[in-house]
Amino acid sequence: MIRDQDYVMDLSKVAGVKDIFKNPDIAHLFIHHHKVVASHLVPGLDVQVDEEKDHVKVKVNVAKGTVIAQPVHMCFGMMPKEGVQRLVMDVRIEEKSQVGILAHCAFPNAVKVQHEMDAVITIGEGASYSYFERHIHGASGGVTVLPHAKIHLLQGAKFRSEFELLKGRAGCIDIDYETTCEKRSVLEMIARINAKEDDHITIRETGHLNGDYSRGVLTSRVAVRDQARADVYNKLTASGSYARGHVDCTEIIQDNGRVSATPIVEVSNPRAHITHEASLGSVDSKQLQTLMARGLTENEATDLIIQGLLS
Amino acid sequence: MGILEISKLSLSLNGKKILRNVTMDIWKGHIHAIVGPNGAGKSTLASAIMGLEGYRDIQGTITFNGTLLNDLSIDERARLGITFGWQEPARYEGLLVRDFLGAPAKNIDERILSSCLSQVGLNPSEYLDRAVDKTLSGGERKKVELASILAMDPALILLDEPDSGIDVATLEKMFEVIQQLKNKGTTILLITHSLAVLRQADHAFLLCHGEILEKAVAEKIIPYFEQNCIPCPHKNEPREEVNLS
Numbered sequence: 001m002i003r004d005q006d007y008v009m010d011l012s013k014v015a016g017v018k019d020i021f022k023n024p025d026i027a028h029l030f031i032h033h034h035k036v037v038a039s040h041l042v043p044g045l046d047v048q049v050d051e052e053k054d055h056v057k058v059k060v061n062v063a064k065g066t067v068i069a070q071p072v073h074m075c076f077g078m079m080p081k082e083g084v085q086r087l088v089m090d091v092r093i094e095e096k097s098q099v100g101i102l103a104h105c106a107f108p109n110a111v112k113v114q115h116e117m118d119a120v121i122t123i124g125e126g127a128s129y130s131y132f133e134r135h136i137h138g139a140s141g142g143v144t145v146l147p148h149a150k151i152h153l154l155q156g157a158k159f160r161s162e163f164e165l166l167k168g169r170a171g172c173i174d175i176d177y178e179t180t181c182e183k184r185s186v187l188e189m190i191a192r193i194n195a196k197e198d199d200h201i202t203i204r205e206t207g208h209l210n211g212d213y214s215r216g217v218l219t220s221r222v223a224v225r226d227q228a229r230a231d232v233y234n235k236l237t238a239s240g241s242y243a244r245g246h247v248d249c250t251e252i253i254q255d256n257g258r259v260s261a262t263p264i265v266e267v268s269n270p271r272a273h274i275t276h277e278a279s280l281g282s283v284d285s286k287q288l289q290t291l292m293a294r295g296l297t298e299n300e301a302t303d304l305i306i307q308g309l310l311s
Numbered sequence: 312m313g314i315l316e317i318s319k320l321s322l323s324l325n326g327k328k329i330l331r332n333v334t335m336d337i338w339k340g341h342i343h344a345i346v347g348p349n350g351a352g353k354s355t356l357a358s359a360i361m362g363l364e365g366y367r368d369i370q371g372t373i374t375f376n377g378t379l380l381n382d383l384s385i386d387e388r389a390r391l392g393i394t395f396g397w398q399e400p401a402r403y404e405g406l407l408v409r410d411f412l413g414a415p416a417k418n419i420d421e422r423i424l425s426s427c428l429s430q431v432g433l434n435p436s437e438y439l440d441r442a443v444d445k446t447l448s449g450g451e452r453k454k455v456e457l458a459s460i461l462a463m464d465p466a467l468i469l470l471d472e473p474d475s476g477i478d479v480a481t482l483e484k485m486f487e488v489i490q491q492l493k494n495k496g497t498t499i500l501l502i503t504h505s506l507a508v509l510r511q512a513d514h515a516f517l518l519c520h521g522e523i524l525e526k527a528v529a530e531k532i533i534p535y536f537e538q539n540c541i542p543c544p545h546k547n548e549p550r551e552e553v554n555l556s
Contacts, residue, residue, distance in 0.1 A: 284401065289363055290395075290400065291414055292384070292385040292386040293395040295390045296414055298384075300414075301386075307410075309403075311405040
């Protein structure tokens with residue numbers, strides 16, 4: 001019988017966060033499969049968890065005006081080779097509060113694992129919420145990752161999300177985030193993924209700049225090699241006066257990889273402005289040749305350029 | 312004997328002959344310049360020496376320290392000790408200056424990287440952890456590129472239009488570094504149409520319409536170039552032999 005404590009040790013080791021337990025100012029929540037195996041809260045942060053048979057509900061609330069100085073560590077994952085982890089999250093960041101979450105999603109042994117997250121996130125007036133999600137996968141690619149979120153930014157709220165998978169096999173990833181922004185709110189969503197073999201990446205990020213003076217940037221950085229495939233669908237709409245937005249997608253391919261980018265920008269207010277740029281294809285020739293002129297082989301130079309792009 | 316020997320080099324691009332029967336020797340530890348008006352073929356010649364993409368299909372021979380370069384890739388030439396500084400250096404999203412400078416050698420000591428940055432006038436504590444991206448100005452990128460060349464410590468440096476896009480102070484710093492490199496025995500080949508850059512050279516080759524019209528000490532080429540090539544009176548079409556005597 002594997003004890004909860006063993007899962008905590010395993011997950012924290014894989015995520016590289018063993019030291020967080022020493023600091024009482026750092027809140028954490030560890031969920032293995034559908035069970036909370038460790039948690040520690042700090043003042044102003046409330047977390048309610050319902051463990052169900054086929055999913056786990058997590059309700060996070062940051063009280064009005066609370067500023068949580070240290071990032072909150074959330075570690076989700078499964079150590080077995082097979083299984084499904086389904087998270088249903090309800091996150092409320094109340095007015096004028098600030099919090100950052102570092103989410104570590106660890107599936108180091110996965111052969112046939114599915115990780116689902118359905119989140120509803122509300123960020124109150126003048127509040128700030130950042131969510132950094134780092135995936136740590138094994139070498140088999142047997143992970144299906146389905147993070148879906150609806151995010152609502154109230155007046156003056158700020159939201160920043162980063163999704164990162166740089167080590168191990170991506171497997172199948174299908175990100176679907178949709179954000180609505182009220183007046184003077186600020187949205188930034190970034191995805192950085194390194195895919196290889198037969199990995200398949202789909203990124204759907206949508207931002208609706210409905211409020212006056214709202215701002216949004218959607219950024220995707222994807223590198224594919226072998227037979228991997230990536231499809232990026234970024235959509236930014238602006239209906240608020242003086243709303244400003246930018247969509248930025250760079251995808252690098254090697255070998256027999258395949259990438260696509262479908263940026264949609266939609267403006268329905270003559271005072272709003274949105275731009276987009278996309279770059280798809282091989283590594284830039286001048287970048288490559290510069291490094292080769294310093295003695296790196298083509299493969300070494302390509303790896304370094306991709307490492308920078310995804311960093 | 313030259314460290315770099317080019318013999319009867321010709322190169323056509325898109326069916327147009329750019330370099331015509333170029334023969335030249337570059338001497339070890341000296342600063343040389345290839346000077347000529349726009350379109351003369353200077354950058355093409357430097358690109359062919361480095362073996363850049365699109366400039367490999369040459370006639371004639373390029374030999375470096377006795378090794379024939381014609382069939383060698385860029386990185387193979389670099390590992391022999393040749394490198395290239397671009398007129399407009401590349402930008403790298405997310406790649407830190409420390410990783411860019413340290414790329415040629417694994418586990419390079421940070422003190423060496425810092426020293427290279429200091430030599431080009433950049434404060435290491437301010438620049439080592441910056442990205443080589445659009446947040447750096449053109450002049451800063453030129454300096455970072457030069458620092459990366461210093462970190463590589465090559466035997467032969469090809470610098471294409473080193474004064475392009477930089478201010479006077481940066482240019483002075485660059486000239487200082489070029490002279491320091493020469494003093495330690497590095498061979499430098501400057502590609503330029505600038506008199507200020509030409510004045511840094513010991514020897515110069517006057518290139519016009521893809522041909523070497525003259526080779527001499529730089530101080531002899533300078534007045535001719537100044538009087539006859541700025542502006543180019545015959546749109547880069549050579550009409551007469553040069554007589555520097």
